[in-house]
Amino acid sequence: MFRIPGSRAPFFVLAALVLGASAVVSVADDSADAVKLRIGKGDPVLGREIAVTELCQECHALDGNSTAPATPKLAGQYSQYLIKQLADLKKGARKHQTMNIIAASLDDADAADVAAYFASLKKMKGDAPRNLPKARALFENGDPARGVPSCVSCHGPDGKGLVVGTTFNPVIGGQQHTYLRGQLASWKLGERSNSADGVMNRFVQPLSDAEIDELAEYISGL
Ligand code: HEC
Ligand code: HEC
Structure with missing residues (x-):
């Protein structure tokens, strides 16, 4: 039942190896x-x-x-x-x-x-991708120099969610803008701290408030 869409397969297999997982499933679709x-x-x-x-x-x-x-x-x-x-x-x-x-x-x-x-239900979707190149680069590649990983490596292409081993990384692409900004700010401040091993707190910590604003706006449009 685990499906790996063809063209993206090498990326996900790589992500699985990096994350030490045995199975990686992208569930970007509504099949x-x-x-x-x-x-x-x-x-x-x-x-x-x-x-x-x-x-x-x-x-x-x-x-x-x-x-x-x-x-x-x-x-x-x-x-x-x-x-x-x-x-x-x-x-x-x-x-x-x-x-x-x-x-x-x-x-x-x-x-x-x-x-x-x-x-x-049919997967959430944003109204239009925003033209925010810096936020897009951060979302797709992270910023290794500051220890910020690629968001896509866990949340999947366009943030549409990804199953890695037994972890269900949530859909964030197309999520409400204000909600996303609020959650990112809460992870940064440690007000929300329920991700395993505090990963989300660590990843968001180095980001500035302006970067969080832009990321939330970018992700909500996907
Ligand atoms: C190692 C995998 C991993 C990476 C990399 C990652 N995330 Fe997450 N993220 C998670 C997991 C797992 C959760 C769910 C945590 C929980 O159980 O509450 C989560 C939760 C979230 C949420 C909350 C979703 C909701 O509906 O409340 C947001 C927003 C988010 N991540 C954004 C990001 C952004 C932006 C990046 C890149 C800077 C990122 N994540 C990188 C694994 C990851
Ligand atoms: C009065 C409005 C209201 C009602 C009624 C309500 N919710 Fe919520 N729900 C919210 C808000 C606001 C949040 C965001 C919480 C935050 O900011 O952390 C939320 C968050 C959630 C989340 C977390 C989503 C995520 O992406 O992490 C889940 C799951 C959820 N609600 C399920 C439910 C269910 C199931 C019901 C009915 C039994 C319900 N809610 C009723 C307002 C509501």
């Missing part, structure tokens, strides 16, 4: 296999009911493409990533007043189902 992988074990039909009754759709929209700038899109996001975030929010390992309360009201089965529902 049946890709959608099945990102839905995981939950039931998207039950999940849709939860999205309605628990009011997730009021903020995140029923098609998963929230229109509020600080509210993340969930459309086509990996259920595995969403379940981890809901668990982290539930136990307070990730802090957000409203979402801490909402996540605490979901049991594990509900979380898996609602995550499966949002994962089953």
Whole structure:
């Protein structure tokens, strides 16, 4: 079931070797296999009911493409990533007043189902790529001199998400601009610290606020 799209395969195999992973899967598309992988074990039909009754759709929209700038899109996001975030929010390992309360009201089965529902939707997309060459270079190549890795190496081409071994690196391409900027700033300040081994805190640390602004704007357009 692991698929590696032809033309990009050498890049991903290389990324796998660098990251010491055994399997790397790009799930940039909405093919049946890709959608099945990102839905995981939950039931998207039950999940849709939860999205309605628990009011997730009021903020995140029923098609998963929230229109509020600080509210993340969930459309086509990996259920595995969403379940981890809901668990982290539930136990307070990730802090957000409203979402801490909402996540605490979901049991594990509900979380898996609602995550499966949002994962089953067509993947989020930005309205247009922005012409920001510096941000694009940082996104694609990182800045090795400052210890900033390429974002694409984990988040996949155009930030559309990438499975590396057992890690589901989230979709960030096409995510809400204000939300992205907020998360990058939180990683930098250490207010959000729930990535494994603090990787995201380390990667964002060297970036200036202006670079974070531009990166968020660039990524949101993808
Ligand atoms: C009142 C508005 C509101 C409601 C209702 C709401 N959310 Fe959220 N949700 C947010 C906001 C705002 C954030 C961003 C939190 C942050 O900035 O860290 C968020 C974040 C999330 C995240 C993290 C996404 C990511 O990319 O890391 C998940 C998962 C999530 N919500 C799921 C849900 C589910 C499932 C429901 C329903 C059970 C729900 N939310 C209901 C506003 C809401
Ligand atoms: C080694 C792999 C890796 C690299 C390189 C990487 N990331 Fe991440 N990133 C992750 C993982 C894993 C998560 C999810 C962490 C968690 O569990 O909360 C994440 C989360 C994020 C999030 C939060 C997404 C959301 O919906 O809340 C943003 C934004 C982000 N990364 C941006 C970037 C940017 C920009 C770069 C390049 C400067 C980058 N990442 C480089 C692995 C990586």
